[in-house]
Amino acid sequence: MxxxxxxxxxxxxxxxxxxxxxxxxxxxxxxxxxxxxxxxxxxxxxxxxxxxxxxxxxxxxxxxxxxxxxxxxxxxxxxxxxxxxxxxxxxxxxxxxxxxxxxxxxxxxxxxxxxxxxxxxxxxxxxxxxxxxxxxxxxxxxxxxxxxxxxxxxxxxxxxxxxxxxxxxxxxxxxxxxxxxxxxxxxxxxxxxxxxxxxxxxxxxxxxxxxxxxxxxxxxxxxxxxxxxxxxxxxxxxxxxxxxxxxxxxxxxxxxxxxxxxxxxxxxxxxxxxxxxxxxxxxxxxxxxxxxxxKNFMVINATAFDHADPSIFTVLTCPGQLEGTALCDFVIFPPRWAVQDHTFRPPYYHRNCMSEFMGLIYGNYEAKEGEFQPGGGSLHSIMTPHGPDANCFTGASNAALNPVRVADNTQSFMFESSLSLKSTTWALKTCEKVDDDYWKCWQNLPKLFNPNQK
Missing domain, CATH: 2.60.120.10 (Jelly Rolls)
Incomplete structure (x- = not known):
């Protein structure tokens, strides 16, 4: 040339x-x-x-x-x-x-x-x-x-x-x-x-x-x-x-x-x-x-306490009809540092007015390590509760809150939509890939309530 x-x-x-x-x-x-x-x-x-x-x-x-x-x-x-x-x-x-x-x-x-x-x-x-x-x-x-x-x-x-x-x-x-x-x-x-x-x-x-x-x-x-x-x-x-x-x-x-x-x-x-x-x-x-x-995404995150909403991980958005509400967002959860004090650091338990589909490109997802696999996916529909599994909750609730590297060798993402998504028959039945035991990952969450101890 x-x-x-x-x-x-x-x-x-x-x-x-x-x-x-x-x-x-x-x-x-x-x-x-x-x-x-x-x-x-x-x-x-x-x-x-x-x-x-x-x-x-x-x-x-x-x-x-x-x-x-x-x-x-x-x-x-x-x-x-x-x-x-x-x-x-x-x-x-x-x-x-x-x-x-x-x-x-x-x-x-x-x-x-x-x-x-x-x-x-x-x-x-x-x-x-x-x-x-x-x-x-x-x-x-x-x-x-x-x-x-x-x-x-x-x-x-x-x-x-x-x-x-x-x-x-x-x-x-x-x-x-x-x-x-x-x-x-x-x-x-x-x-x-x-x-x-x-x-x-x-x-x-x-x-x-x-x-x-x-x-x-x-x-x-x-x-x-x-x-x-x-x-x-x-x-x-x-x-x-x-x-x-x-x-x-x-x-x-x-x-x-x-x-x-x-x-x-x-x-x-x-x-x-x-x-x-x-x-x-x-x-x-x-x-x-x-x-x-x-890898070029510049992560913004909380540095004192609590969580910023996951919208801070949005790479691209497709605007919806209602101002401030996306038809679809593309959100990623890249490697980053967690440094918050007095905070349960993994994603918190959550119900959402948006539909959340997650995929994993490689590595492990911090809230469900080992169970959520690359090449698979998950869908949490509008107002359906979800969050970290029992093992993640127990570990994070008792971990020393030193600065830690989160998911250093992983990349997960989310398609988040204001639409109430329906799953196809192929997705629910024909593909034979639905994890029928998914619901069990929360069943071992213990009752910790004690009215006599704050």
């Missing part, structure tokens, strides 16, 4: 050079920036978006992530300059969706605490990312543009000449086992365990893997993820904008049959085309996929 090409493959909005990951992929840094990237010198039109003839014989195409009339501070769109417009494909045909669903009308309902053992890796050969998606639960309706769904994926094969896009909403992907090599219309990303990525509504992508892979996925309908406001924390902290990475442009000029799979109103449809959908030579805008390494 020439020096001129390298200079052009930059975040032209703020002059920050493209960064390189360990895998050699290049990225531009910043959250929600106006990015610009081109593979060929001068591929981006100067001074306008849609010239009569685009450079290099490219087609101009706009991808809108918000309404045209959305306020400037929330308006999201990207201009793509591609070899062929994305409209050039054969008619859509409905596909079998398997256990990938957005329909929660006729599924079982239960308020009980749920915990799943690690989900099995595929037994069959050639299970790609899309085929390996299984829905655990959700609420709402993509047709009315408000709701969310929680999925797990298990796969062992690359998508090859297949692409996928979600017309219903955004996807937040959390790898737990195996690295994902993701090709998008805007460029390539390498996403490993302890990293996340967000691929917004409508953006086409494919996932390549080098072996068995497993992870979690949060789907939101009706809004996009943003960074949480910091309030009295000040200007810095939590997930810093500079640590989010968006890929630089990369294109394929390939004239072989490809299949594009669309998720539309909860169903899957496929369309064949005679060329690669990843033929974008240049693009500019603020609607593009991104990745983030969870």
């Amino acid at each position: 020439s020096l001129l090409d390298r200079k052009r493959r930059q975040n032209l909005s703020d002059g920050l050079p493209a960064k390189k990951s360990e895998g050699g992929y290049e990225y531009m840094s910043g959250f929600g920036n106006e990015f610009a990237s081109e593979c060929l010198p001068g591929a981006l039109p100067e001074g306008q978006n849609n010239p009569q003839r685009c450079p290099y014989g490219l087609y101009a195409e706009q991808l809108s992530g918000t309404a045209f009339t959305a306020p400037r501070e929330t308006n999201q769109r990207t201009w793509l300059y591609r070899i062929r417009p994305s409209v050039k494909h054969y008619p859509y045909q409905e596909e079998e969706a398997g256990h990938f669903t957005s329909d929660f009308k006729d599924v079982p309902v239960t308020p009980k605490q749920l915990r799943w053992k690690p989900f099995d890796l595929p037994a069959a050969d050639r299970v790609d990312f899309v085929k390996g998606i299984h829905t655990l639960g959700g609420a709402g309706d993509p047709c009315t543009r408000y709701g969310a769904a929680i999925h797990i994926y298990t796969c062992n094969s690359s998508m090859a000449n297949k692409a996928f896009y979600n017309a219903d909403g955004d996807l937040l992907i959390v790898p737990q086992l195996g690295t994902l090599f993701i090709t998008t219309e805007m460029g390539k990303m390498e996403v490993s365990p302890n990293e996340i990525c967000v691929i917004q509504q409508g953006i086409r992508f494919k996932v390549d893997v080098t072996g068995a892979s497993r992870g979690y996925m949060l789907e939101v309908w009706g809004n996009h993820f943003i960074l949480p406001n910091l309030g009295p924390i000040g200007a810095n902290g939590l997930a810093n904008p500079r640590d989010f990475l968006t890929p630089v442009s990369h294109y394929e000029d390939v004239e072989t049959e490809h299949v594009v799979v669309a998720k539309f109103q909860g169903k899957l449809f496929s369309a064949k085309q005679d060329h690669s959908p990843f033929d974008v030579v240049a693009w500019h805008g603020n609607y593009a996929p991104y990745k983030y390494n969870l």
Whole structure:
């Protein structure tokens, strides 16, 4: 690549050079920036978006992530300059969706605490990312543009000449086992365990893997993820904008049959085309996929007594209809120091007006060590009580309150939603991973009450 090409493959909005990951992929840094990237010198039109003839014989195409009339501070769109417009494909045909669903009308309902053992890796050969998606639960309706769904994926094969896009909403992907090599219309990303990525509504992508892979996925309908406001924390902290990475442009000029799979109103449809959908030579805008390494999260915590609410661990939030209440938050519990005096330091017993789904990427979760396993999950529904198990309570109640390192080799996370989530039949029965003994972890909590001793 020439020096001129390298200079052009930059975040032209703020002059920050493209960064390189360990895998050699290049990225531009910043959250929600106006990015610009081109593979060929001068591929981006100067001074306008849609010239009569685009450079290099490219087609101009706009991808809108918000309404045209959305306020400037929330308006999201990207201009793509591609070899062929994305409209050039054969008619859509409905596909079998398997256990990938957005329909929660006729599924079982239960308020009980749920915990799943690690989900099995595929037994069959050639299970790609899309085929390996299984829905655990959700609420709402993509047709009315408000709701969310929680999925797990298990796969062992690359998508090859297949692409996928979600017309219903955004996807937040959390790898737990195996690295994902993701090709998008805007460029390539390498996403490993302890990293996340967000691929917004409508953006086409494919996932390549080098072996068995497993992870979690949060789907939101009706809004996009943003960074949480910091309030009295000040200007810095939590997930810093500079640590989010968006890929630089990369294109394929390939004239072989490809299949594009669309998720539309909860169903899957496929369309064949005679060329690669990843033929974008240049693009500019603020609607593009991104990745983030969870090790960069700046933890804020209590240093005197008691707990701050777990909202201080929020990486990304998708705003809901009620101000101050999220459609979904993505929250992590990273390694940190605990130093509070006169405090029961693990998570306290709790009932919540939000639904809480937890997953474990690696290590042990402090409140249920050994029982909650990587690759599994738990769901505590709205107003269902939950908290540390009996062993954790006994240990933490009697521990010396010296400064201690919490969960030094672990990473757990939570999808927290204001929606009352329903679990699918697959999640409750078919997958055969429900831990039927979960409720027993609290049964040995002793009665300690003594009216004669304070």
